[in-house]
Amino acid sequence: MDLYQAVISELEKAPGVTILIHKSPDGDAIGSALALALVLEARGKETAIYCWDGVPYYYRFLPGWQRVRKVKEEGEVVFHPLVVGLDSSDLGRLPFLRDKPPGTVINIDHHPTNTRWGDLNLVEPQASATGEIVFGLLERWEVEITPHVATALYTAIFTDTGGFRFSNTTDTSLLCCYKLVDLGAVPYEIATNVYESYSSGRMRLLGLALGTLSMAAGGGVAWVVVTREMMETTGTGPEDTEEFVNFPKSIRGVEVALLFRETEEGVKVSFRSKGRVDVAAIAASLGGGGHKAAAGCDLDLSLDAAVERVIPLVEEALSCCLSSTCS
Amino acid sequence: MDLYQAVISELEKAPGVTILIHKSPDGDAIGSALALALVLEARGKETAIYCWDGVPYYYRFLPGWQRVRKVKEEGEVVFHPLVVGLDSSDLGRLPFLRDKPPGTVINIDHHPTNTRWGDLNLVEPQASATGEIVFGLLERWEVEITPHVATALYTAIFTDTGGFRFSNTTDTSLLCCYKLVDLGAVPYEIATNVYESYSSGRMRLLGLALGTLSMAAGGGVAWVVVTREMMETTGTGPEDTEEFVNFPKSIRGVEVALLFRETEEGVKVSFRSKGRVDVAAIAASLGGGGHKAAAGCDLDLSLDAAVERVIPLVEEALSCCLSSTCS
Numbered sequence: 001m002d003l004y005q006a007v008i009s010e011l012e013k014a015p016g017v018t019i020l021i022h023k024s025p026d027g028d029a030i031g032s033a034l035a036l037a038l039v040l041e042a043r044g045k046e047t048a049i050y051c052w053d054g055v056p057y058y059y060r061f062l063p064g065w066q067r068v069r070k071v072k073e074e075g076e077v078v079f080h081p082l083v084v085g086l087d088s089s090d091l092g093r094l095p096f097l098r099d100k101p102p103g104t105v106i107n108i109d110h111h112p113t114n115t116r117w118g119d120l121n122l123v124e125p126q127a128s129a130t131g132e133i134v135f136g137l138l139e140r141w142e143v144e145i146t147p148h149v150a151t152a153l154y155t156a157i158f159t160d161t162g163g164f165r166f167s168n169t170t171d172t173s174l175l176c177c178y179k180l181v182d183l184g185a186v187p188y189e190i191a192t193n194v195y196e197s198y199s200s201g202r203m204r205l206l207g208l209a210l211g212t213l214s215m216a217a218g219g220g221v222a223w224v225v226v227t228r229e230m231m232e233t234t235g236t237g238p239e240d241t242e243e244f245v246n247f248p249k250s251i252r253g254v255e256v257a258l259l260f261r262e263t264e265e266g267v268k269v270s271f272r273s274k275g276r277v278d279v280a281a282i283a284a285s286l287g288g289g290g291h292k293a294a295a296g297c298d299l300d301l302s303l304d305a306a307v308e309r310v311i312p313l314v315e316e317a318l319s320c321c322l323s324s325t326c327s
Numbered sequence: 328m329d330l331y332q333a334v335i336s337e338l339e340k341a342p343g344v345t346i347l348i349h350k351s352p353d354g355d356a357i358g359s360a361l362a363l364a365l366v367l368e369a370r371g372k373e374t375a376i377y378c379w380d381g382v383p384y385y386y387r388f389l390p391g392w393q394r395v396r397k398v399k400e401e402g403e404v405v406f407h408p409l410v411v412g413l414d415s416s417d418l419g420r421l422p423f424l425r426d427k428p429p430g431t432v433i434n435i436d437h438h439p440t441n442t443r444w445g446d447l448n449l450v451e452p453q454a455s456a457t458g459e460i461v462f463g464l465l466e467r468w469e470v471e472i473t474p475h476v477a478t479a480l481y482t483a484i485f486t487d488t489g490g491f492r493f494s495n496t497t498d499t500s501l502l503c504c505y506k507l508v509d510l511g512a513v514p515y516e517i518a519t520n521v522y523e524s525y526s527s528g529r530m531r532l533l534g535l536a537l538g539t540l541s542m543a544a545g546g547g548v549a550w551v552v553v554t555r556e557m558m559e560t561t562g563t564g565p566e567d568t569e570e571f572v573n574f575p576k577s578i579r580g581v582e583v584a585l586l587f588r589e590t591e592e593g594v595k596v597s598f599r600s601k602g603r604v605d606v607a608a609i610a611a612s613l614g615g616g617g618h619k620a621a622a623g624c625d626l627d628l629s630l631d632a633a634v635e636r637v638i639p640l641v642e643e644a645l646s647c648c649l650s651s652t653c654s
Binding site: 158163164165166167168169170171173174175177178181182187188191192195196197198199200202203204206207208209210211213215219222247248249250251252274275 | 485490491492493494496497498501502504505508509514515518519522523524525526527529530531533534535536537538540542546549574575576577578579
């Protein structure tokens with residue numbers, strides 16, 4: 001049986017479905033989860049969505065966002081016989097789990113680094129977003145796609161392609177979004193909610209972060225830093241830094257951009273590449289993961305030590321690519 | 328005969344075509360003109376494109392951008408028997424013309440205020456961009472749309488919808504862009520050229536500007552300030568501040584955003600409204616002008632005095648709108 005049909009068959013027969021999305025949830029994880037939950041509920045099934053973190057405020061316009069429950073312990077999770085993980089490349093992205101969840105597990109994701117941790121693994125690395133895969137699933141299933149579902153899926157694809165600006169944007173991303181607008185998604189409303197609903201603190205934090213702008217490799221590498229103190233001063237949290245790495249990236253000549261964010265445990269590093277450098281490989285060498293063009297890792301280091309550790313690796317990878325001695 | 332067919336018939340029979348685009352040309356004007364010129368040239372016709380201003384640096388990746396000639400006098404224009412005006416709502420947008428051009432004139436535009444100044448007026452106000460109309464024309468004409476033509480048209484639609492973020496974004500905008508990607512446009516490359524070609528100084532300047540963020544009217548008004556010293560420190564110029572007013576605008580709850588930029592003569596004020604307040608009226612009362620949602624004025628004052636002069640006017644206009652005692 002075709003993998004999509006196998007997933008549909010499991011969804012059809014389950015009386016209830018537990019949906020799990022990755023920590024630091026983004027628009028793709030949240031939008032995909034809400035779309036699936038709304039469709040399942042319309043078919044009389046119980047659903048429960050769990051995440052390590054809460055929904056960032058700029059995604060709280062999404063219909064049904066309150067369904068996403070923040071959990072820190074596996075004991076708090078209600079496991080239905082069918083569990084669907086969305087946009088989560090490995091179990092480490094679901095830190096409230098002690099191990100693979102009980103029951104039948106479906107893993108739907110577009111990350112090429114996905115570890116195939118489910119019983120059924122609907123992993124499509126060529127998809128621009130997990131929302132694109134979920135949309136394809138719903139089209140094959142021939143279920144009703146309401147304006148609420150369309151809004152959730154449009155948001156998933158729109159945000160995971162950086163508003164159709166990242167290199168993962170394809171004809172399929174645009175075709176899906178065309179169809180989703182026909183089904184009731186409103187591009188302007190979604191864009192305004194996602195990109196024009198910032199707090200004033202977030203703007204001040206962005207100003208402080210841009211004040212730390214540093215460059216290396218003759219302008220090929222650029223990064224900014226966010227300290228815990230900056231977040232305290234501006235009354236902001238980690239979710240406010242989500243787009244910051246795109247600012248150093250938008251400088252002409254930059255090939256790799258980074259954001260170093262101080263956490264309670266150390267430093268979270270976000271990498272963005274304009275295409276030449278595979279930042280997933282660098283992140284993986286530091287215990288992280290992601291895509292060639294967008295990756296991340298957590299380091300148990302001070303901010304200064306993290307910068308000293310990471311930047312030489314990026315410089316080396318870039319110089320290797322520019323001299324075309326690497327594959 | 329259908330209007331599109333009438334336009335195609337004129338294009339078919341003309342040995343050469345003069346294309347005119349509006350002053351301060353944007354991606355839609357330039358992209359539409361280049362697409363049309365490339366198609367006409369492939370069919371053995373001579374073309375010439377004219378504009379009052381030159382092509383901004385961030386559109387110089389477009390194939391054939393050098394075809395756009397900057398003219399200040401009608402005498403410099405080579406008029407072919409067929410003239411096509413693109414994205415130009417009235418003759419005032421083509422200041423090098425003394426009057427309606429000679430020969431047959433086709434006016435292709437999507438502005439609802441278009442004055443129908445051509446012999447054939449292909450004006451479609453529901454189109455998100457003039458590029459969308461040109462694409463529809465080329466599809467009906469059944470000419471070959473090369474990757475270069477597709478890139479020009481994608482850029483036209485992508486930029487005129489603010490990257491699919493403005494309220495003019497429709498299902499048709501997305502459907503056209505889906506088709507254009509299939510024809511060879513590369514979304515990421517276009518987005519990178521248009522939105523990721525900043526200088527590092529511009530980023531530092533943005534950081535300094537955001538450090539001045541101020542708010543009034545309970546969060547309904549927000550503004551940032553750029554001093555001449557900031558520009559000197561960062562090695563930047565006025566053109567680097569072009570998008571800055573959108574940062575205070577993107578704060579939740581803000582109805583009017585402003586940028587105060589120190590000039591040699593005083594202060595240039597840029598106003599943006601989310602729709603409720605008519606900022607053109609405020610700017611006009613200060614000797615400036617613009618549209619309801621985007622306006623500006625020059626003040627012969629110090630920065631502090633300019634802020635003290637302007638903000639109370641904006642607060643008053645906003646409070647008037649919110650109490651709905653004004654029309």
